[in-house]
Amino acid sequence: MRAFRVTAHDTPPSLTRMDPPQPGPGEVLVEIAACGLNFADLLMIRGQYQDTPALPFTLGMEIAGTVRGHGNGVTGPAIGTRVAVFAGQGGLAEFGVFPASRAIAIPEEMPFEDAAGFLxxxxxxxxxxxxxxxxxxxxxxxxxxxxxxxxxxxxxxxxxxxxxxxxxxxxxxxxxxxxxxxxxxxxxxxxxxxxxxxxxxxxxxxxxxxxxxxxxxxxxxxxxxxxxxxxxxxxxxxxxxxxxxxxxxxxxxxxxxxxGGYMQFAPQTLTDSLATLFGWYREGGLRPHIGATYSLDQAADALALLKGRKSTGKVVVTP
Structure with missing residues (x-):
């Protein structure tokens, strides 16, 4: 598969071919349909974000896609479920493995592009x-x-x-x-x-x-x-x-x-908030603004748009 990887903090990230990941215990394998970019991605490239992963790593903090596999001990979301995930990393790729507890089923009427920039x-x-x-x-x-x-x-x-x-x-x-x-x-x-x-x-x-x-x-x-x-x-x-x-x-x-800190010290507060937001979306009360959409081949251009503060709303990459 293809993935947009950071290998050194003084070198621009690049598109790389690598073996698809396999889900471990408690993880789901997701075929990634869309990845929302965030300012934190720019900080991670330079190693300046508080939660920058160890090198090397794949950029992309939040994704939407379809569950394609389960690791040991996982009972849901079911294979085939459309989900959004606050991943922290790994989103700018064609597949990713993420904790099943972070995979949230999204409304059927919600496009993947909206979901990737929502959480x-x-x-x-x-x-x-x-x-x-x-x-x-x-x-x-x-x-x-x-x-x-x-x-x-x-x-x-x-x-x-x-x-x-x-x-x-x-x-x-x-x-x-x-x-x-x-x-x-x-x-x-x-x-x-x-x-x-x-x-x-x-x-x-x-x-x-x-x-x-x-x-x-x-x-x-x-x-x-x-x-x-x-x-x-x-x-x-x-x-x-x-x-x-x-x-x-x-x-x-x-x-x-x-x-992101609420996942560690008050996860129910975060879960309740997201339930409210998905309810508002279903009612038509929220209208996500996707300012620009790029392919995975154009990930560097997407990040440049974000860095130049020329975008409006969310910038989304669709592998």
Whole structure:
């Protein structure tokens, strides 16, 4: 089979031919139909992600496909079941073996492309907004990086939860995508003054920050007293310093959120969140935005699009 592999952190990943894997105890073999890319994939190439696997490894954190085999002790999902898997690695390949406990059956009406970009993006935003920040209907939600893979789902979920969503993204095209997802207001991060424009709207009660850097600082300065700032990621490449005295004076909470961690310390919380999200999808209440689809031969181009921050929604590779 073909797989897109990282063999050294100072060498670009490459497409390689290798033997298909065999499922071990507790694992399922999945024929991979689609793999959603994430910013963390770029960090893994450089060895900078907190969960970077040991070399060599196959990129691709989340996949969708069909179960084709069971390892010892596995009773389900049944062979032939359409599943989505938060794999952590191994997704940019034609086949992969993954823990059966992570394979989640997907609705029959859900295309593989939607499923491959669903778990991390929607799961991150729903758990962050509902469980960590306790977003309430009528509150004002500022989303930084609002047209990106996770940011766009935060706009969509925030609007569904009844918040007044302010989308911040780069350029008119990206802001149009965010408005279509439910944003009530739009700020161009290149030309606009985030602090001034949000304050003119009444300030932010919750901030969803997948960008970091200067945008975090601007957002903190327009957060209302008792506001909550969700730290999701650092797409800007700059991790902000947080002045604790500002938090004290305004009674602001800064909340870290790593969706994958819930698999270790609170898996039921994650499972309940995903059940809610799949229910919303079945009702037609969620509309995943796939900004670009590439073949496995084009995996390097897909990652370049993500790295250049030129994509909207999810970038998906279809082996």
């Amino acid at each position: 991390i993006a929607y799961g991150t935003s729903h758990l962050a907004l509902a469980h960590r920040a306790h977003l309430q209907a009528g509150e004002r939600l500022l989303v930084l990086g609002a047209a990106g893979g996770v940011g766009l789902t935060a706009v969509e979920i925030g609007a569904r939860m009844g918040a007044e969503v302010i989308a911040c993204a780069r350029g008119a095209d990206k802001l149009a995508v965010a408005r279509a997802a439910g944003a009530a207001h739009a700020i161009d991060s290149e030309t606009g003054d985030i602090r001034a424009e949000v304050k003119a709207l009444g300030g932010a009660d919750v901030v969803y920050d997948a960008v970091g850097g200067a945008q975090f600082t601007a957002a903190m300065r327009c957060t209302n007293p008792e506001g909550r700032i969700l730290v999701i990621g650092f797409a800007s490449g700059e991790i902000p310093d947080i002045p604790a005295n500002h938090l004290l004076v305004k009674n602001i909470s800064v909340i870290g959120h790593y969706w």
